[in-house]
Amino acid sequence: xxxxKDKREFWISGAKVADPxxxxxxxxxxxxxxxxxxxxxxxxxxxxxxxVFDAGGLVLAPGFIDIHTHLREPGFEDKETIESGTAAAxxxxxxxxxxxxxxxxxxxxxxxxxxxxxxxxESGHCRVYVTGAVTKGLEGREITExxxxxxSGAVALSDDxxxxxxxxxxxxxxxxxxxxxxPVISHCEDPYLTADSQMNEGFVSTxxxxxxxxxxxxxxxxxxxxxxAELTGAHLHIAHISTAGGVDLVKKAKKKGIAVTAEVTPHHxxxxxxxxxxxxxxxxxxxxxxxxxxxxALKAALRDGTIDCVATDHAPHNEIDKQVEFNFAPPGMLGLxxxxxQLNTELVKNGDIELIDLIRLMTSSPASIMGFPGGRMKQGxxxxxxxxxxxxxxxxxxxxxxxxSYNSPLIGKKFKGRVxxxxxxxxxxxxxx
Ligand code: DOR
Numbered sequence: 001x002x003x004x005k006d007k008r009e010f011w012i013s014g015a016k017v018a019d020p021x022x023x024x025x026x027x028x029x030x031x032x033x034x035x036x037x038x039x040x041x042x043x044x045x046x047x048x049x050x051x052v053f054d055a056g057g058l059v060l061a062p063g064f065i066d067i068h069t070h071l072r073e074p075g076f077e078d079k080e081t082i083e084s085g086t087a088a089a090x091x092x093x094x095x096x097x098x099x100x101x102x103x104x105x106x107x108x109x110x111x112x113x114x115x116x117x118x119x120x121x122e123s124g125h126c127r128v129y130v131t132g133a134v135t136k137g138l139e140g141r142e143i144t145e146x147x148x149x150x151x152s153g154a155v156a157l158s159d160d161x162x163x164x165x166x167x168x169x170x171x172x173x174x175x176x177x178x179x180x181x182x183p184v185i186s187h188c189e190d191p192y193l194t195a196d197s198q199m200n201e202g203f204v205s206t207x208x209x210x211x212x213x214x215x216x217x218x219x220x221x222x223x224x225x226x227x228x229a230e231l232t233g234a235h236l237h238i239a240h241i242s243t244a245g246g247v248d249l250v251k252k253a254k255k256k257g258i259a260v261t262a263e264v265t266p267h268h269x270x271x272x273x274x275x276x277x278x279x280x281x282x283x284x285x286x287x288x289x290x291x292x293x294x295x296x297a298l299k300a301a302l303r304d305g306t307i308d309c310v311a312t313d314h315a316p317h318n319e320i321d322k323q324v325e326f327n328f329a330p331p332g333m334l335g336l337x338x339x340x341x342q343l344n345t346e347l348v349k350n351g352d353i354e355l356i357d358l359i360r361l362m363t364s365s366p367a368s369i370m371g372f373p374g375g376r377m378k379q380g381x382x383x384x385x386x387x388x389x390x391x392x393x394x395x396x397x398x399x400x401x402x403x404x405s406y407n408s409p410l411i412g413k414k415f416k417g418r419v420x421x422x423x424x425x426x427x428x429x430x431x432x433x
Contacts, residue, residue, distance in 0.1 A: 005035035006426035019377040035425030062363040063095025063384035068311035075104025080316040083123035084374040085401040092336040092387035095420035101133040103152040108133040110152030127199035157183035174234035176423035183235040188221035200273040238262040242287040244297030263311035270346040281329035282409040316405035334408040344417030387421035
């Protein structure tokens with residue numbers, strides 16, 4: 001794996017240091033040695049002969065970790081490449097991302113894992129972890145060679161974008177995954193109930209004349225997957241949970257001690273179905289944007305720990321693909337560059353959660369779900385950091401987008417809170433914000 005390691009020994013001082021595990025943001029300074037955190041002192045400026053990077057009062061947090069990114073390479077380089085996707089990642093404050101398997105070819109063979117790993121080493125701006133497909137060609141019929149995928153570097157398994165409808169296939173997958181200690185990430189939407197759907201099913205879809213996907217399509221899928229997780233003892237991770245009913249199921253499963261974790265996207269937390277009245281195709285996503293009541297339940301689930309982390313589901317689609325009638329547009333929106341400012345603006349500044357909670361949901365929580373290093377502010381951890389100004393007001397402009405695609409419904413939006421810089425293994429990345 002690429003090392004960005006800066007061999008220098010130096011201090012970052014004058015920071016508000018965010019420790020997501022302690023749940024605190026305090027004035028402090030951090031000592032960096034060979035790309036790792038060598039020490040933290042709770043004083044503004046340490047007495048030292050070493051070089052000092054002055055953080056100027058910004059918040060210094062562990063680098064964000066996204067466990068749900070579509071990098072599109074290989075196969076869809078017109079939408080995104082590993083180079084452009086990771087450039088967007090660091091611009092959004094991310095230092096590690098986990099990419100999904102719905103490329104072309106699908107990541108169902110060790111050669112594709114190796115290809116992505118090599119391309120990430122050659123052209124990536126941050127650390128890239130690879131998800132292997134659960135089934136060959138994402139067809140839901142025959143499981144892939146998990147052992148070989150793992151040996152070649154895959155860290156998780158998912159057919160994301162598709163639900164594995166055949167319960168026997170998912171059961172076998174969970175059994176093998178448990179033996180190998182790999183999490184299975186499930187895209188929970190019953191395809192029979194969501195066929196041809198364009199948005200959430202309800203009053204708004206009826207008014208707009210668009211076919212809806214009922215929240216039951218997600219709840220049924222989650223319920224079955226949880227049952228199979230219970231049966232097999234495997235770690236099931238629910239991708240992009242979007243419904244109040246789904247949250248209830250995960251809550252009950254956790255109470256029973258079933259090994260289930262769940263992520264929520266920034267868009268499902270902040271955008272609702274009524275916004276589709278503009279027919280903006282960039283608001284078309286799977287699962288669809290839901291109701292205000294669902295959003296309230298998702299926020300409550302973030303607060304009570306039912307939902308473990310935030311993940312972007314960054315899904316680039318180019319303008320040619322999106323500039324078609326609503327029904328023909330592919331689902332997905334960009335997420336990496338807007339995740340932090342959007343959630344800081346909509347959740348933190350509105351008092352739904354504290355800044356340190358948002359930081360935890362984007363750092364130590366995803367790291368522990370996937371067993372990744374980083375994400376923690378402690379000695380011996382990777383010196384991956386994001387510098388944040390939580391109060392800066394700015395407008396997200398199209399020309400700021402680092403992705404190859406521009407499918408964000410948030411272009412022109414005024415945000416509060418901005419990523420000001422990123423360190424990767426102690427190396428300060430120039431030209432991030
Ligand atoms: O909206 C989505 N787009 N949801 C997914 O799960 C897949 C993704 C994509 O690959 O475009």
